[in-house]
Amino acid sequence: MIPAAFEYHRPRSIAEAVAVLADLGEAARPLAGGHSLIPMMKLRLAGPEHLVDLGRIRDLKGIRTEGGDIVIGAMTTQQELIASDLIAAKLPILRETSLLIADPQVRYVGTLGGNVANGDPGNDMPAVMLCLGAVYHVVGPTGEHRVAARDFYLGAYVTALDPGEIVTAIRIPLPPTGHGSAYEKLKRKIGDYATAAAAVVLTLDRGVVATCSIGLTNVADMPLWAEDAALALVGTNLDTAAVKRAVAAAEAITAPASDNRGPAAYRTKMAGVMLIRALARARAQAK
Amino acid sequence: MTEPTSEQRTQSLQGLGCKRKRTEDIRFVQGKGNYVDDLKLPGTLYGDFVRSPYGHARIKGIDASKAKALPGVIAVLTAADLKPLNLHYMPTLAGDVAAVLAEDKVLYQNQEVAFVIAEDRYAAADAVELVEVDYEPLPVVVDPFKAMAPDAPVLREDLAGKTDGAHGKRKHHNHIFAWEMGDRGATDQAFTQAEVTIKELISYQRVHPCPLETCQCVASFDKVKGELTVWGTFQAPHVIRTVASLISKIPEHKVHVIAPDIGGGFGNKVGAYPGYICAVVASIVTGRPVKWVEDRTENLTTTSFARDYHMTAEIAANRDGRITALRVNVLADHGAFDACADPSKWPAGFFNIVTGSYDFPVAHVSVDGVYTNKAPGGVAYRCSFRVTEAAYCIERAMDILAQKLEMDPADLRMKNLIRREQFPYHSALGWEYDSGDYHTALQRAMNAVGYRQLRTEQQARLAAFRAGKTRELMGIGVAFFTEIVGAGPSRNCDILGIAMFDSAEIRIHPTGAVIARMGTKSQGQGHETTYAQIIASELGLPADDIIIEEGNTDTAPYGLGTYGSRSTPTAGAATAMAARKIRAKAQMIAAHLLEVSEYDLEWDVDRFRLKGNPESFKTMKEIAWAAYSNVPPGMEQGLEAVSYYDPPNMTFPFGAYISVVDVDVDTGVVKVRRFYALDDCGTRINPMIIEGQIHGGLTEAFAIAMGQEIHYDEDGNVTGPSLMDYFLPTAVETPKWETDWTTTPSPHHPIGAKGVGESPNVGGVPCFANAVNDAFRAFGSTHIAMPHDNWRTWTAADNLGLHAA
Numbered sequence A: 001m002i003p004a005a006f007e008y009h010r011p012r013s014i015a016e017a018v019a020v021l022a023d024l025g026e027a028a029r030p031l032a033g034g035h036s037l038i039p040m041m042k043l044r045l046a047g048p049e050h051l052v053d054l055g056r057i058r059d060l061k062g063i064r065t066e067g068g069d070i071v072i073g074a075m076t077t078q079q080e081l082i083a084s085d086l087i088a089a090k091l092p093i094l095r096e097t098s099l100l101i102a103d104p105q106v107r108y109v110g111t112l113g114g115n116v117a118n119g120d121p122g123n124d125m126p127a128v129m130l131c132l133g134a135v136y137h138v139v140g141p142t143g144e145h146r147v148a149a150r151d152f153y154l155g156a157y158v159t160a161l162d163p164g165e166i167v168t169a170i171r172i173p174l175p176p177t178g179h180g181s182a183y184e185k186l187k188r189k190i191g192d193y194a195t196a197a198a199a200v201v202l203t204l205d206r207g208v209v210a211t212c213s214i215g216l217t218n219v220a221d222m223p224l225w226a227e228d229a230a231l232a233l234v235g236t237n238l239d240t241a242a243v244k245r246a247v248a249a250a251e252a253i254t255a256p257a258s259d260n261r262g263p264a265a266y267r268t269k270m271a272g273v274m275l276i277r278a279l280a281r282a283r284a285q286a287k
Numbered sequence B: 001m002t003e004p005t006s007e008q009r010t011q012s013l014q015g016l017g018c019k020r021k022r023t024e025d026i027r028f029v030q031g032k033g034n035y036v037d038d039l040k041l042p043g044t045l046y047g048d049f050v051r052s053p054y055g056h057a058r059i060k061g062i063d064a065s066k067a068k069a070l071p072g073v074i075a076v077l078t079a080a081d082l083k084p085l086n087l088h089y090m091p092t093l094a095g096d097v098a099a100v101l102a103e104d105k106v107l108y109q110n111q112e113v114a115f116v117i118a119e120d121r122y123a124a125a126d127a128v129e130l131v132e133v134d135y136e137p138l139p140v141v142v143d144p145f146k147a148m149a150p151d152a153p154v155l156r157e158d159l160a161g162k163t164d165g166a167h168g169k170r171k172h173h174n175h176i177f178a179w180e181m182g183d184r185g186a187t188d189q190a191f192t193q194a195e196v197t198i199k200e201l202i203s204y205q206r207v208h209p210c211p212l213e214t215c216q217c218v219a220s221f222d223k224v225k226g227e228l229t230v231w232g233t234f235q236a237p238h239v240i241r242t243v244a245s246l247i248s249k250i251p252e253h254k255v256h257v258i259a260p261d262i263g264g265g266f267g268n269k270v271g272a273y274p275g276y277i278c279a280v281v282a283s284i285v286t287g288r289p290v291k292w293v294e295d296r297t298e299n300l301t302t303t304s305f306a307r308d309y310h311m312t313a314e315i316a317a318n319r320d321g322r323i324t325a326l327r328v329n330v331l332a333d334h335g336a337f338d339a340c341a342d343p344s345k346w347p348a349g350f351f352n353i354v355t356g357s358y359d360f361p362v363a364h365v366s367v368d369g370v371y372t373n374k375a376p377g378g379v380a381y382r383c384s385f386r387v388t389e390a391a392y393c394i395e396r397a398m399d400i401l402a403q404k405l406e407m408d409p410a411d412l413r414m415k416n417l418i419r420r421e422q423f424p425y426h427s428a429l430g431w432e433y434d435s436g437d438y439h440t441a442l443q444r445a446m447n448a449v450g451y452r453q454l455r456t457e458q459q460a461r462l463a464a465f466r467a468g469k470t471r472e473l474m475g476i477g478v479a480f481f482t483e484i485v486g487a488g489p490s491r492n493c494d495i496l497g498i499a500m501f502d503s504a505e506i507r508i509h510p511t512g513a514v515i516a517r518m519g520t521k522s523q524g525q526g527h528e529t530t531y532a533q534i535i536a537s538e539l540g541l542p543a544d545d546i547i548i549e550e551g552n553t554d555t556a557p558y559g560l561g562t563y564g565s566r567s568t569p570t571a572g573a574a575t576a577m578a579a580r581k582i583r584a585k586a587q588m589i590a591a592h593l594l595e596v597s598e599y600d601l602e603w604d605v606d607r608f609r610l611k612g613n614p615e616s617f618k619t620m621k622e623i624a625w626a627a628y629s630n631v632p633p634g635m636e637q638g639l640e641a642v643s644y645y646d647p648p649n650m651t652f653p654f655g656a657y658i659s660v661v662d663v664d665v666d667t668g669v670v671k672v673r674r675f676y677a678l679d680d681c682g683t684r685i686n687p688m689i690i691e692g693q694i695h696g697g698l699t700e701a702f703a704i705a706m707g708q709e710i711h712y713d714e715d716g717n718v719t720g721p722s723l724m725d726y727f728l729p730t731a732v733e734t735p736k737w738e739t740d741w742t743t744t745p746s747p748h749h750p751i752g753a754k755g756v757g758e759s760p761n762v763g764g765v766p767c768f769a770n771a772v773n774d775a776f777r778a779f780g781s782t783h784i785a786m787p788h789d790n791w792r793t794w795t796a797a798d799n800l801g802l803h804a805a
Helices: A014-027 A037-042 A078-083 A085-090 A092-099 A112-117 A125-132 A227-231 A240-253 A264-285 B006-013 B065-069 B079-085 B121-130 B184-192 B237-248 B274-286 B296-301 B387-405 B409-416 B438-449 B451-466 B527-539 B567-594 B620-629 B687-706 B759-775 B790-799
Strands: A007-009 A028-031 A050-053 A063-066 A069-073 A135-140 A143-148 A153-155 A166-173 A180-186 A196-205 A208-217 B045-051 B057-063 B073-078 B089-091 B097-099 B112-118 B132-137 B175-182 B196-207 B216-222 B227-232 B255-258 B290-293 B305-317 B323-333 B362-370 B377-380 B472-482 B502-508 B514-518 B546-550 B601-604 B607-610 B613-619 B640-645 B654-664 B670-680 B738-741
Touching: A014 A028, A014 A050, A014 A135, A014 A166, A028 A037, A063 A085, A069 A085, A078 A092, A078 A112, A085 A092, A092 A125, A092 A180, A092 A196, A112 A125, A112 A166, A125 A166, A125 A196, A125 A208, A180 A264, A196 A264, A208 A227, A208 A240, A208 A264, A227 A240, A240 A264, A264 B790, B045 B121, B045 B274, B057 B112, B065 B073, B065 B121, B073 B079, B073 B121, B073 B274, B079 B274, B089 B237, B112 B121, B112 B274, B175 B184, B184 B305, B184 B323, B184 B362, B196 B387, B216 B274, B227 B237, B227 B274, B237 B255, B237 B274, B274 B290, B305 B387, B323 B387, B387 B409, B387 B472, B387 B759, B409 B438, B409 B472, B438 B451, B438 B472, B438 B654, B438 B670, B438 B738, B451 B472, B472 B759, B502 B527, B502 B567, B502 B620, B514 B527, B514 B567, B527 B546, B527 B567, B567 B601, B567 B607, B567 B613, B567 B620, B567 B640, B613 B620, B654 B759, B670 B687, B670 B759, B687 B738, B687 B759
Parallel strands: A007 A050, A028 A050, B045 B290, B227 B255, B305 B377, B323 B362, B514 B546, B670 B738
Antiparallel strands: A063 A069, A069 A166, A135 A143, A135 A166, A180 A196, A196 A208, B045 B112, B057 B132, B073 B112, B089 B097, B175 B362, B196 B305, B216 B227, B216 B290, B305 B323, B472 B654, B502 B514, B502 B640, B601 B607, B607 B613, B654 B670
């Protein structure tokens, strides 16, 4: 439980951080809240020679609206999301999900940016971002560009980020007023990753599903956007047969590992059960 | 000022029965405890282990040259260094040996292979990575049922040709011992004649007690004096001292063993581990203090697992529910070395308590211990002289019998519980139960929870489930347990030949303040509080004026330590007996002061008074002063006593537990709606501490029943060796506990106390398991194996066809 030696850097600006990271190349890792990276270093599963701590960069903080989007600085902590009135009013699924991440101590330090950028399939926020159609602001040596969350995840701990690049903000288009949402997470205990979890955002038009988006957590080597499952529900009134079709479509794209949370077949089934429960709650919320 | 009444004087003592706040908490809640890792001696070196990544492999070579070249590294010890000292193996308390550092083979994952000694922890951890070990993987045995196959790999090559084990003949190269108890012939006959029988394989999974503080020590050898001091997390520090002296050949008076504050033990800290031996050797070699501290994964995977008992239980009964015989055959997985710490004559501990609380006319039990490629241990946790295994076995088996007889599980128990008038009760497997009133306890528990109404509600829920109106099932768990604690009488209990007595030494200062020392060692049990309460009541001196010390083997009288709920039954008894010796002397001094015959005096709370003339008295405080200033002619000064107490029998705490769970059939999530625990631990010394003990034991029972498992894959890898996977419940998961009690004193203990620390774990585990099983009883399921975590519970439901659309 003792990490190998490393150099510690604490840049004051995004530009400085990107410069340091570019300079050090593969030997460096950016450090956000550290609740994934530090345990891996202590177990010596990760051994970066340099840590570039993003915690003192003011421009990475804050939650604001920008046009029809909410833009959240990457170093915003989960606790700050929970405490935000704006998030509670406009993106209740983000608050709900934050409350299901780890435990209060972790949430005071763990960040949204770290959660989405690390590429850990166990993290909760990526599936929510897929569900919401979020876009990540990425800054690197060649400047700034944007990557859709739905194009960001390539495999376990493999993302569209190039070396030297960091996620600086998460841009989320506001779901329509009156939308319903839910994040259902099955876990063994406080602090656990999901056995399976499902994020749902939907809108209803006179009882019929007008739009629907579904994300799934920890049932593959990356977060899943269950596009077919959502399509199976659009135009229905979420009747049993439609939900069954959606569950089958969602289960079909899962490929979980067997682990101490249960065998793969069980975790696939739980993705379906979480989806059913998330749909029921989202529907009850939608106006 | 009027003299306080005797009641007021009693209350001011804060003695027996008082909810006295724990005195040790004053330092603990301020973060001012003094644990091993708090000890910082100048010049301390740090040790860290190179461990095997394999479950079974031959070591073809170890190259430590890169590690030794790292700045800050002092040395790297391997078996080759320890062998000339004959320290590459150490004796276990179970009559086996265990490797300190692996010589030719590793036998389980994370086994100790080399010990790095460095100037700081960081250099040591870096050096561990640089030690190159060349392994040749060998076939692995993790399933105890495959250990004794004719072609099973030979695990213990060091035992080649040894057909005699510590407990008789070994049947196979991976066999450790066979042990049996009871009347086999009469039991077999009862089964032949039985109207009804049940048989079930009931496995208790491998778990680990996981104390918050891991195992650790600091060894410091003084080359000038030739003296060794070891501070460590020792539940039995005197035994560690004796073993250290025997192994190191350092005379025992020059071995100073000190157990400071301990952050939980639960049996994990009874044994001697390679870390202790290596730290001692390293300190002798370097002449500097050497500290060794386990990390969490090392703790979970190497030091002292628990359970791994595979019990095939059979009950014979009449159709009316009257039980007629019990037969249990056990396969015990001891891992790579037999490192249990049961009393010498008891290789399966007190598993013959498996007849439980029931009046079995005959019974027979047999146990075979086997080696596998898993970590050694078996002494932990929170009651394992195998009592918790036995209680789980009989309580599950009784439920299965009730199911077969179509009887209510509580009614079946009522019919077969040992009756009050049968005590002292001689069990079919050889124990003499000291006292009990079982029917009263169970009836009180049933009344408290509204048992019959709960059954009615359960039936309604089941009907709703079958009608498709709910996806939740309700389960009601009933468990009645009898514990056996307080080891033990020297006639049948010893450790390394040392009788399992325990001790107390009480010294009263002239002002009436008291220091007392015991041979036990608290790890959270609150001894500093409760022993003082015993003395307060026995001697009439306020508990606040009494300081209790344990753990320093130079000053405390010899004792066998704290485990198996033995402290109150043994050292608690010794405390009362030592106090009574003091009181006898005090009576003579009081008589001298009052110029009367001692036979004319009587004891009154905190004083001796003249019979028939209560105005004429001497308080203990006055007597204490006189003990140093004005003793009767011919009497020695001073007021102190020591007692070594050899209990005449074990004590037998018992309890009735009832729980209610709601099972989400679609996810396998089990919610504990209610848990009621009635405990009878005899005389209650401190009700608040008892309640705390019960909360702790129930929480650990909940953890075991609902999630804990040290699981090995077929390659011998531990699949969840951290708290991410290993279930340590937080306040969020832990159910609310309802506690209750009856009081049936032990007739043979000086104050009637029985011990309580482990009872809730003994009764709690089967109570949870019975509740989960009960939820599925209507569907024909007889036994679902622990732990009852989500996927296993879901799988049980799935196997019963409960997910069919």
